[in-house]
Amino acid sequence: xxxxxxxxxxxxxxxxxxxxxxxxxxxxxxxxxxxxxxxxxxxxxxxxxxxxxxxxxxxxxxxxxxxxxxxxxxxxxxxxxxxxxxxxxxxxxxxxxxxxxxxxxxxxxxxxxxxxxxxxxxxxxxxxxxxxxxxxxxxxxxxxxxxxxxxxxxxxxxxxxxxxxxxxxxxxxxxxxxxxxxxxxxxxxxxxxxxxxxxxxxxxxxxxxxxxxxxxxxxxxxxxxxxxxxxxxxxxxxxxxxxxxxxxxxxxxxxxxxxxxxxxxxxxxxxxxxxxxxxxxxxxxxxxxxxxxxxxxxxxxxxxxxxxxxxxxxxxxxxxxxxxxxxxxxxxxxxxxxxxxxxxxxxxxxxxxxxxxxxxxxxxxxxxxxxxxxxxxxxxxxxxxxxxxxxxxxxxxxxxxxxxxxxxxxxxxxxxxxxxxxxxxxxxxxxxxxxxxxxxxxxxxxxxxxxxxxxxxxxxxxxxxxxxxxxxxxxxxxxxxxxxxxxxxxxxxxxxxxxxxxxxxxxxxxxxxxxxxxxxxxxxxxx
Amino acid sequence: xxxxxxxxxxxxxxxxxxxxxxxxxxxxxxxxxxxxxxxxxxxxxxxxxxxxxxxxxxxxxxxxxxxxxxxxxxxxxxxxxxxxxxxxxxxxxxxxxxxxxxxxxxxxxxxxxxxxxxxxxxxxxxxxxxxxxxxxxxxxxxxxxxxxxxxxxxxxxxxxxxxxxxxxxxxxxxxxxxxxxxxxxxxxxxxxxxxxxxxxxxxxxxxxxxxxxxxxxxxxxxxxxxxxxxxxxxxxxxxxxxxxxxxxxxxxxxxxxxxxxxxxxxxxxxxxxxxxxxxxxxxxxxxxxxxxxxxxxxxxxxxxxxxxxxxxxxxxxx
Numbered sequence: 037x038x039x040x041x042x043x044x045x046x047x048x049x050x051x052x053x054x055x056x057x058x059x060x061x062x063x064x065x066x067x068x069x070x071x072x073x074x075x076x077x078x079x080x081x082x083x084x085x086x087x088x089x090x091x092x093x094x095x096x097x098x099x100x101x102x103x104x105x106x107x108x109x110x111x112x113x114x115x116x117x118x119x120x121x122x123x124x125x126x127x128x129x130x131x132x133x134x135x136x137x138x139x140x141x142x143x144x145x146x147x148x149x150x151x152x153x154x155x156x157x158x159x160x161x162x163x164x165x166x167x168x169x170x171x172x173x174x175x176x177x178x179x180x181x182x183x184x185x186x187x188x189x190x191x192x193x194x195x196x197x198x199x200x201x202x203x204x205x206x207x208x209x210x211x212x213x214x215x216x217x218x219x220x221x222x223x224x225x226x227x228x229x230x231x232x233x234x235x236x237x238x239x240x241x242x243x244x245x246x247x248x249x250x251x252x253x254x255x256x257x258x259x260x261x262x263x264x265x266x267x268x269x270x271x272x273x274x275x276x277x278x279x280x281x282x283x284x285x286x287x288x289x290x291x292x293x294x295x296x297x298x299x300x301x302x303x304x305x306x307x308x309x310x311x312x313x314x315x316x317x318x319x320x321x322x323x324x325x326x327x328x329x330x331x332x333x334x335x336x337x338x339x340x341x342x343x344x345x346x347x348x349x350x351x352x353x354x355x356x357x358x359x360x361x362x363x364x365x366x367x368x369x370x371x372x373x374x375x376x377x378x379x380x381x382x383x384x385x386x387x388x389x390x391x392x393x394x395x396x397x398x399x400x401x402x403x404x405x406x407x408x409x410x411x412x413x414x415x416x417x418x419x420x421x422x423x424x425x426x427x428x429x430x431x432x433x434x435x436x437x438x439x440x441x442x443x444x445x446x447x448x449x450x451x452x453x454x455x456x457x458x459x460x461x462x463x464x465x466x467x468x469x470x471x472x473x474x475x476x477x478x479x480x481x482x483x484x485x486x487x488x489x490x491x492x493x494x495x496x497x498x499x500x501x502x503x504x505x506x507x508x509x510x511x512x513x514x515x516x517x518x519x520x521x522x523x524x525x526x527x528x529x530x531x532x533x534x535x536x537x538x539x540x541x542x543x544x545x546x547x548x549x550x551x552x553x554x555x556x557x558x559x560x561x562x563x
Numbered sequence: 564x565x566x567x568x569x570x571x572x573x574x575x576x577x578x579x580x581x582x583x584x585x586x587x588x589x590x591x592x593x594x595x596x597x598x599x600x601x602x603x604x605x606x607x608x609x610x611x612x613x614x615x616x617x618x619x620x621x622x623x624x625x626x627x628x629x630x631x632x633x634x635x636x637x638x639x640x641x642x643x644x645x646x647x648x649x650x651x652x653x654x655x656x657x658x659x660x661x662x663x664x665x666x667x668x669x670x671x672x673x674x675x676x677x678x679x680x681x682x683x684x685x686x687x688x689x690x691x692x693x694x695x696x697x698x699x700x701x702x703x704x705x706x707x708x709x710x711x712x713x714x715x716x717x718x719x720x721x722x723x724x725x726x727x728x729x730x731x732x733x734x735x736x737x738x739x740x741x742x743x744x745x746x747x748x749x750x751x752x753x754x755x756x757x758x759x760x761x762x763x764x765x766x767x768x769x770x771x772x773x774x775x776x777x778x779x780x781x782x783x784x785x786x787x788x789x790x791x792x793x794x795x796x797x798x799x800x801x802x803x804x805x806x807x808x809x810x811x812x813x814x815x816x817x818x819x820x821x822x823x824x825x826x827x828x829x830x831x832x833x834x835x836x837x838x839x840x841x842x843x844x845x846x847x848x849x850x851x852x853x854x855x856x857x858x859x860x861x862x863x864x865x866x867x868x869x870x871x872x873x874x875x876x877x878x879x880x881x
Contacts, residue, residue: 093731098838099656099830100648100847250649251838252830253733276733278828286718286730287828 088561089272090539093284093293094550097251097277103237105226106177106185111297114223114553115275119256121226121239124152124171125217127552129543131375133217137166137227137240147212147499154203158263160229161238168199173230187224212499214506215465222464223553242268242557251277256556269560288313288534295535297550301359304532316533318544319363321371321462324414326424326524331484332454334398338520343394347428349386350526356423357416361532365525368517369460369469373546376466376510381518388431395433404436408456412445417457451482458482462547466510467498474517483522490516538562571868578864585856586638590631593845634849643850648842653850657835661854664831667747668816671754676809679759683766688793690771702760714753714826721749731828750827754820758812765808769801803870810866818855
């Protein structure tokens with residue numbers, strides 16, 4: 037099986053989660069990201085302080101939850117997994133791949149064979165020492181046709197796993213992939229003990245789980261034998277499932293929790309003005325897209341597509357729909373936080389004259405253009421469509437907003453109607469995002485955009501180990517989508533969390549809220 | 564007296580029949596979900612193998628009657644099967660939630676029921692005076708507001724501004740009774756405000772109606788003190804309708820508090836059922852539905868029996 041078909045599966049496993057904006061974090065797919073380039077992400081706040089207890093109000097908890105990391109989707113599961121466990125690789129606040137249980141790794145020149153050197157002397161909560169067999173057993177849980185793991189998709193590219201001595205794991209891939217260390221940061225791939233119960237919650241992490249009440253509360257106490265220095269500084273951490281944003285806010289205001297996930301965009305300004313409350317904003321890779329089917333007239337004409345792209349006032353949509361809590365999109369899916377983001381690509385702006393010019397060239401004569409939308413892709417999609425209708429009207433473009441039923445949107449509208457709204461959770465790497473939605477053979481190539489030269493370059497870039505060369509390739513791929521693709525991407529979302537002022541070292545991490553879901557081990561309290 | 568026993572026995576029998584009918588409806592309801600049950604559970608992640616595995620696990624190949632019987636016979640002995648999503652036995656998932664819900668409902672009821680009946684009686688007694696009008700306006704205002712809004716108001720005043728009570732009802736397992744009561748103060752108060760109006764107004768109406776009856780006039784003419792008229796003559800005759808409305812509100816306290824649970828992050832039955840529906844956890848949905856049905860049917864039966872006992876005409880049917 038090729039690495040590529042694996043990406044389809046990742047996406048399909050994200051399928052249910054695509055259906056609601058509320059499950060944004062769940063939609064972040066494999067869960068980690070290449071980040072960086074965000075000024076001020078790492079904020080040194082002096083020496084870590086030991087002690088104290090922190091309660092975190094997080095979303096996505098359900099009575100049906102288990103501790104099994106393979107089944108994790110929502111933020112509360114990710115937070116919990118990173119309390120009791122670690123991955124081979126952690127992704128750093130600057131977007132680099134930081135050694136975690138693997139202290140180093142080296143690829144073969146074709147990026148097909150990777151050697152991960154494990155850290156020595158790391159012990160599980162029950163005292164057993166971590167070795168290569170544990171890692172191999174864990175990774176194998178996500179392999180095979182009947183694996184229920186959320187990482188099963190990305191693991192299909194693994195051909196073979198073997199130990200080389202006690203502390204080296206050799207991963208052999210079907211095809212070269214320079215991003216393998218990043219894929220190992222996936223929260224489904226938290227390392228467990230060989231032959232253990234995946235739902236036992238016993239790992240190498242900074243906190244032992246002492247209480248687990250599914251969907252209600254998770255309580256962990258510091259692991260005194262934790263292998264990282266300066267991490268997991270709190271005596272105990274409690275995670276409380278709070279679905280209602282107003283309840284989370286009230287709990288933070290009254291000191292029942294010290295950290296809250298996902299501030300309501302409508303109240304973020306007010307909350308930020310409260311004494312003793314700090315807002316934390318991390319750039320996300322989730323993006324909103326207006327998809328045109330490039331195989332269907334009139335959208336098969338690139339001038340027509342360009343005309344529609346120039347007719348969108350992105351700032352206006354960002355301000356009104358996300359209350360400014362995001363970034364303007366540039367009609368390509370790679371976020372500014374990605375190291376391979378094409379910064380040189382000129383930002384497309386609202387230009388009714390250019391829009392008119394392209395539409396005229398495409399032979400458009402003012403006919404109604406049906407645009408399907410619904411609040412299924414994200415809350416506010418209908419409002420965003422009406423805003424766009426107004427912007428486009430200034431360029432003489434007649435958008436007919438059609439409100440489709442939210443129920444069945446993903447089956448009956450998306451990838452069926454020629455022009456509709458969609459939402460994508462960010463993906464950990466540029467390669468993965470492009471492979472699931474832009475490669476000609478991708479099952480979810482929603483714009484029906486088939487370009488053999490794009491496919492070829494994408495596969496080349498995946499195995500390229502030379503970084504500057506690779507960056508150039510990704511810049512070219514982004515340019516292709518920007519210039520010719522069928523996606524009008526007006527904006528990217530941010531993750532907005534809040535904490536009380538005594539919470540220190542809230543290290544923003546691109547693409548995920550709550551310090552990359554690792555807040556329990558990163559923060560400390562300043563009494 | 565045997566008449567009375569027979570009457571109550573008949574009520575019980577009808578109650579059980581209703582429950583049986585509900586169980587059939589619940590079962591059919593989950594059968595009627597569009598599409599194949601296995602595909603519904605798996606959603607878009609459905610692969611043919613996974614669908615086959617679920618079908619086998621749920622015995623979907625068997626005739627519906629057989630499956631119903633298997634499920635129903637389990638329910639009769641308190642075995643609801645295992646949760647599909649977590650694999651845990653449903654009774655272990657359900658019981659703590661049911662306990663939590665009953666605790667909150669009982670606390671709210673202990674405040675709301677005596678309060679509502681007392682206010683209702685006093686309003687009837689001082690009909691059309693300032694007290695009556697004020698109470699009427701206040702309770703009407705309270706029931707006119709959606710319960711989540713009342714919840715937010717209470718949180719704003721008593722948690723955020725005054726800091727007397729917690730904003731979310733987080734109960735740690737080691738909490739003692741007093742701490743538990745403190746934790747659920749605001750949701751209980753919310754529910755009190757939501758239910759008091761209804762019960763109070765019905766009490767007032769029932770008592771007022773009785774007070775206009777000729778025998779009350781007779782008692783007044785005889786010079787019976789007003790207190791005695793209300794408590795000895797009027798109240799016993801008004802118990803039937805009052806019991807009915809009280810029970811209706813008690814049932815609401817158990818099955819209708821999902822919004823309050825969400826606002827106060829209280830882990831009760833409503834939250835459980837919503838989780839179950841969103842995860843397509845069919846056995847858990849069925850179990851919740853049955854528990855809710857038992858609550859409703861049981862409480863209504865209780866109201867019927869109370870009215871029978873309180874009403875001589877029903878007690879001695881001709």
